[in-house]
């Protein structure tokens with residue numbers, strides 16, 4: 611079949627997936643007023659866009675006005691699922707709240723299922739210890755949602771990457787890690803697309 615496809619200049623689904631640009635969502639995990647996540651998300655998007663290897667977009671949970679699971683059937687739930695379905699992979703911008711992820715992110719994770727499955731994700735976290743504890747909690751949740759989380763995990767410190775804990779001034783040393791994480795997210799997102 612592949613010989614005939616080649617002969618007649620047809621491309622297979624696998625060949626299309628190998629060449630097309632993937633859609634990667636940069637998901638802001640916090641929704642509180644005064645949150646720092648938009649600064650971090652925009653910084654990651656700026657680095658990602660320079661690579662030109664995928665379509666990167668900021669996905670802000672706050673825009674969807676999601677109710678808590680089971681409380682109401684708001685239109686935001688369908689819109690949230692539709693947005694996730696458009697995406698091939700994710701970068702979670704994760705902040706540490708009481709040694710874990712935010713309630714807003716957990717609720718947003720719980721409000722979809724198939725739209726998460728068989729996709730890849732990277733994590734960029736921040737907190738007093740780089741948000742490491744929140745990120746490790748998130749990895750456990752991602753396993754249940756069949757999201758393959760990549761190894762490289764940039765960790766940002768509230769003390770050394772933010773001025774006065776509020777204005778984001780990342781150290782240069784994070785740049786290589788962000789790019790390595792994005793390399794891994796792209797490779798795994800592409801691979802997983804072949805089985806969806």
Ligand SMILES: Cc1cc2nc3c(=O)[nH]c(=O)nc-3n(C[C@H](O)[C@H](O)[C@H](O)COP(=O)(O)O)c2cc1C
Pocket residue numbers: 640641642644645646647648705706707708709710736737738739740741
């Ligand atoms: C409810 C709450 C709990 C927090 N708990 C922790 C914590 O356990 N560890 C930590 O490093 N930072 C903690 N912080 C500090 C946050 O990581 C910091 O405020 C960060 O800016 C929050 O992200 P955001 O600005 O995007 O909301 C907490 C902040 C809040 C609001």
